[in-house]
Each structure stands twice: as C-alpha cells, then as structure tokens.
Amino acid sequence: MPPGNRSSGGNRTTGGEMRHSSKAVAIALMLGMLAISGCSSSGSGSSSSNTVNVGVIVSLSGKSAPYGQSQKNGLTLAKDDINKANTIPGKKISLKFVDDQSDVHQSVSLIDQLINSDKVSTVIGPTSSTSDQTTGPIAQSTKVPVLYVSSSSTKGITSVGNYIWRCSLNDDQLVPQEVSAAQRKLGIRSAVLIYASDDASTTSAANAMKTAMASAGIHVLKTLTFASSDKDFSGQLTVAKGLHPDALFVSAVPEGGTGLLTQARSLGLSQPVIAGNGFNSPLIISGAGPAADGVFVGAAWSDQSSLPASTAFVQEYKARYGSKPDQFAAQAYAGAYIIANAAKIGGNSRSGILKGFKNTKDLPTVLGNFNFTQTRDADYSAVLLEVKGGSFTLAG
Structure with missing residues (x-):
C-alpha cells in the first residue's frame, strides 16, 4: 500500500x-x-x-x-x-x-x-x-x-x-498466492529483489516476498534497496543485470516504480517483474508506458471479475x-x-x-x-x- x-x-x-x-x-x-x-x-x-x-x-x-x-x-x-x-x-x-x-x-x-x-x-x-x-x-x-x-x-x-x-x-495473505501463481506460469528459479526501504508497506511486501520465494524454492541472488523519492536506479539495475536473474521482484509505489521500470527496460532487463501491492495502480501503466508490459502483480480484485x-x-x-x-x-x-x-x-x-x-x-x-x-x-x-x-x- x-x-x-x-x-x-x-x-x-x-x-x-x-x-x-x-x-x-x-x-x-x-x-x-x-x-x-x-x-x-x-x-x-x-x-x-x-x-x-x-x-x-x-x-x-x-x-x-x-x-x-x-x-x-x-x-x-x-x-x-x-x-x-x-x-x-x-x-x-x-x-x-x-x-x-x-x-x-x-x-x-x-x-x-x-x-x-x-x-x-x-x-x-x-x-x-x-x-x-x-x-x-x-x-x-x-x-x-x-x-x-x-x-x-x-x-x-x-x-x-x-x-x-x-x-x-x-502481504502475508496476498504475496504467497502471487509468488506461487507467477512461478507456475513463468518457471522462475532465480530472482533479484529490489524494494523501497523507506516505507512500511513496501518493506512489508518485500519481507513477504523473501519468505514466499524461499518456500517456492526461488533463489534470491541479491537484495537491493532504494528510497521512494529516488530518480536514478542505474546502480541497482546494473548490479541486477550482471546477475542474470529469471525475474525481478519489485516492491515500490508508482512514484519510484515507474522510473525503475523504464530504466530497467532501457538497460536491457527484459525479465518479468513480479511486483508488490503498490503497483496496483493505472499510474504504473501511464507512467512507465510500454516498459510496464511484463509486470505481474497480485491483487485483491480485478475489473474483469465475473461476479454480478x-x-x-x-x-x-x-x-x-x-x-x-x-x-x-x-x-x-x-x-x-x-x-x-x-x-x-x-x-x-x-x-x-x-x-x-x-x-x-x-x-x-x-x-x-x-x-x-x-x-x-x-x-x-x-x-x-x-x-x-x-x-x-x-x-x-
């Protein structure tokens, strides 16, 4: 959140x-x-x-x-x-x-x-x-x-x-379901975790991701942090790129998340991004544009629900x-x-x-x-x- x-x-x-x-x-x-x-x-x-x-x-x-x-x-x-x-x-x-x-x-x-x-x-x-x-x-x-x-x-x-x-x-309810579903769909074996460590909600989601990845047998190659107000993510993303993960796990809000996504794609990180609850916003799509394609996020609800x-x-x-x-x-x-x-x-x-x-x-x-x-x-x-x-x- x-x-x-x-x-x-x-x-x-x-x-x-x-x-x-x-x-x-x-x-x-x-x-x-x-x-x-x-x-x-x-x-x-x-x-x-x-x-x-x-x-x-x-x-x-x-x-x-x-x-x-x-x-x-x-x-x-x-x-x-x-x-x-x-x-x-x-x-x-x-x-x-x-x-x-x-x-x-x-x-x-x-x-x-x-x-x-x-x-x-x-x-x-x-x-x-x-x-x-x-x-x-x-x-x-x-x-x-x-x-x-x-x-x-x-x-x-x-x-x-x-x-x-x-x-x-x-997060303890949402993230395990998300990680399990993403792994079944994508066959993820290794990942880099990147999250905004200056906020309770993004930190909570990141901790839940660590636990869920361990349970799913996903090897966390590196954990990297940033502040939500940061604009330059080249340091973290360069490290991530050098590790060749199957996926990036990201916990952030749109303020920092959109910049991280666009810079990741510009650096050639085309892996799927498994994101925390903060990415459940149309701002991720409008802010990151085509760079948002390939983002997966667990959600409490979808506008495509068939419930009357x-x-x-x-x-x-x-x-x-x-x-x-x-x-x-x-x-x-x-x-x-x-x-x-x-x-x-x-x-x-x-x-x-x-x-x-x-x-x-x-x-x-x-x-x-x-x-x-x-x-x-x-x-x-x-x-x-x-x-x-x-x-x-x-x-x-």
Missing part, C-alpha cells in the same frame, strides 16, 4: 524503517492517551437515530493521492447506492472526508478530530499502511471501530486490538467517473457496504458498529462473499494480474 510521511535522502535499510515506524507509533500512543480524557465511550457517537456518521481519512494530495482519490470515488458511489436502496432500513450513511496530505502527522491529528470533535461512529482509513500503524493505537485506546480499506502491511495493524479491522488483504456485483460496480463507476475502477476503489466500495451491514446488525453507535463487524458473515460484496478472520483481517482469494498491451489482464 502507498506510503505515509517520508523523509528525504538516499537508500534506506529495513532497520531504519522499523525505527521510523516505532517512533511514529510511540507518538500516536502518546496522543491517544491524551485523547482519552476527551473521548466519548464506545457506545457513543454523533450519529442521529437515522444517520450513520463515518469519518474517512484519505490522501487526496501528496504522494498517495492517486490511491486516495480512487478510494473517495468508490466510497461516494457506495454511499449513494446504499442510501438509494435503503440498505440500512430507515438509516442513511454520511461520509465526512478529510485529507491527510499523505502525511502521517496529519493522519494523527485528523483521527483525533474525527473521534473527539466530530464524534463519528466509525472511521475508514487512512490510505497508507504507515499512517494506519500510527492511528490504530488512538482508535483502540478511545474504543472507536476502524476499518482499513487499503492497508497491506502485515505488522502493526489489526494486532493493535479488537477495534481495528480491515477489508484489504495483508462487481460487473455492475465497474459499469456504474465508469459512467460516473469516466474510467475503470482500480483495486483501491473496489476495496473502498466494499468497505462502505461492510459498515452498512454492521450498522444494520448492531445499530449506528460505536458499540453497535463493533458488534456488526463481529457478526459479519458471508456478506456479498464486489470482492466476493466477505468474512473477517479471527484476527480481524479480510478473508478472500487474490488474483494474479499481468500488464499486457497497456492494460491489466488476468494472468492465465
């Missing part, structure tokens, strides 16, 4: 990323403790008897804006569909969007505002895993249920506590926004329905939404029949996509 706040500079190490995340979580915990004195109890919230008030933290500006805008589109469409269909009998969903500007510190401030000033019943977001890791402790300490609709980082998300839920697949709910969603989204929805729009759309179902089950208070999450079972969504795992993660199957001819296609 896309990054939160980043610092500038050169290559990062995994240890540096973990220190950054730990510091951010410590800040969030401190702010969360301060928030407790002003918060309402878990049963409260400002929702009137006929409204479910939902706070939504998305990145509508900054580096994660492409993902955040997709989420806003999907949520707005879902809200309109839910309210029109009277999905929650006698109640409507209201969404309050706030922009964290792709900045983890803004995310912390905004969740405090939504919980203690706006007194929403539940929160969706933030967009990035890094920000999710910092806002989760605040929501947990104030007993406000949160649904993350794009978080892919395995660590520091739902493990925070029983008020933290997500409808996106984490998914087909209808794609058509409606295209009619309203003039483009196909991506995975982030679909997960957000599903997230709104998960909250609507929770309110239908338990009511529109904070404790009611939590009760509804706990009792969600086989809910029909654009992602398929949705369930939570015992650890409050999502439970559904991934798909493998391939960029071919300038489009994401289902990889056979």
Whole structure:
C-alpha cells in the first residue's frame, strides 16, 4: 500500500524503517492517551437515530493521492447506492472526508478530530499502511471501530486490538498466492529483489516476498534497496543485470516504480517483474508506458471479475467517473457496504458498529462473499494480474 510521511535522502535499510515506524507509533500512543480524557465511550457517537456518521481519512494530495482519490470515488458511489436502496432500513450513511496530505502527522491529528470533535461512529482509513500503524493505537485506546480499506502491511495493524479491522488483504495473505501463481506460469528459479526501504508497506511486501520465494524454492541472488523519492536506479539495475536473474521482484509505489521500470527496460532487463501491492495502480501503466508490459502483480480484485456485483460496480463507476475502477476503489466500495451491514446488525453507535463487524458473515460484496478472520483481517482469494498491451489482464 502507498506510503505515509517520508523523509528525504538516499537508500534506506529495513532497520531504519522499523525505527521510523516505532517512533511514529510511540507518538500516536502518546496522543491517544491524551485523547482519552476527551473521548466519548464506545457506545457513543454523533450519529442521529437515522444517520450513520463515518469519518474517512484519505490522501487526496501528496504522494498517495492517486490511491486516495480512487478510494473517495468508490466510497461516494457506495454511499449513494446504499442510501438509494435503503440498505440500512430507515438509516442513511454520511461520509465526512478529510485529507491527510499523505502525511502521517496529519493522519494523527485528523483521527483525533474525527473521534473527539466530530464524534463519528466509525472511521475508514487512512490510505497508507504507515499512517494506519500510527492511528490504530488512538482508535483502540478511545474504543472507536476502524476499518482499513487499503492497508497491506502485515505488522502493526489489526494486532493493535479488537477495534481495528480491515477489508484489504495483508502481504502475508496476498504475496504467497502471487509468488506461487507467477512461478507456475513463468518457471522462475532465480530472482533479484529490489524494494523501497523507506516505507512500511513496501518493506512489508518485500519481507513477504523473501519468505514466499524461499518456500517456492526461488533463489534470491541479491537484495537491493532504494528510497521512494529516488530518480536514478542505474546502480541497482546494473548490479541486477550482471546477475542474470529469471525475474525481478519489485516492491515500490508508482512514484519510484515507474522510473525503475523504464530504466530497467532501457538497460536491457527484459525479465518479468513480479511486483508488490503498490503497483496496483493505472499510474504504473501511464507512467512507465510500454516498459510496464511484463509486470505481474497480485491483487485483491480485478475489473474483469465475473461476479454480478462487481460487473455492475465497474459499469456504474465508469459512467460516473469516466474510467475503470482500480483495486483501491473496489476495496473502498466494499468497505462502505461492510459498515452498512454492521450498522444494520448492531445499530449506528460505536458499540453497535463493533458488534456488526463481529457478526459479519458471508456478506456479498464486489470482492466476493466477505468474512473477517479471527484476527480481524479480510478473508478472500487474490488474483494474479499481468500488464499486457497497456492494460491489466488476468494472468492465465
């Protein structure tokens, strides 16, 4: 998933990323403790008897804006569909969007505002895993249920506590399916791993790739890192080219990923690229152009899904926004329905939404029949996509 706040500079190490995340979580915990004195109890919230008030933290500006805008589109469409269909009998969903500007510190401030000033019943977001890791402790300490609709980082998300839920697949769920499918299709025996080490989500995906490749018997010839803001990847790619791998495994977001792809192809690296969740964006195709062909990425959803709910969603989204929805729009759309179902089950208070999450079972969504795992993660199957001819296609 896309990054939160980043610092500038050169290559990062995994240890540096973990220190950054730990510091951010410590800040969030401190702010969360301060928030407790002003918060309402878990049963409260400002929702009137006929409204479910939902706070939504998305990145509508900054580096994660492409993902955040997709989420806003999907949520707005879902809200309109839910309210029109009277999905929650006698109640409507209201969404309050706030922009964290792709900045983890803004995310912390905004969740405090939504919980203690706006007194929403539940929160969706933030967009990035890094920000999710910092806002989760605040929501947990104030007993406000949160649904993350794009978080892919395995660590520091739902493990925070029983008020933290997500409808996106984490890397330990998604990446092994992706690596296994890619190996079956491509016969990969060796690889070079290249990833942005300055972000929680890309680091999490890279770690999951290492584990999955080891299980699949793929020999990792070299692990190389870069910063998401880097522009020149010639050093890393020259090393990779000299090792003659069967494939490149890449964990990055479009900001750095498109440059890495174009430079790799220019240097003659024509191998397939097995990418992390950050490549699930049309920006990879528009930014890298023909260089994106041969990219494979695991995804939680495809616009080619044959599910009737998914087909209808794609058509409606295209009619309203003039483009196909991506995975982030679909997960957000599903997230709104998960909250609507929770309110239908338990009511529109904070404790009611939590009760509804706990009792969600086989809910029909654009992602398929949705369930939570015992650890409050999502439970559904991934798909493998391939960029071919300038489009994401289902990889056979």
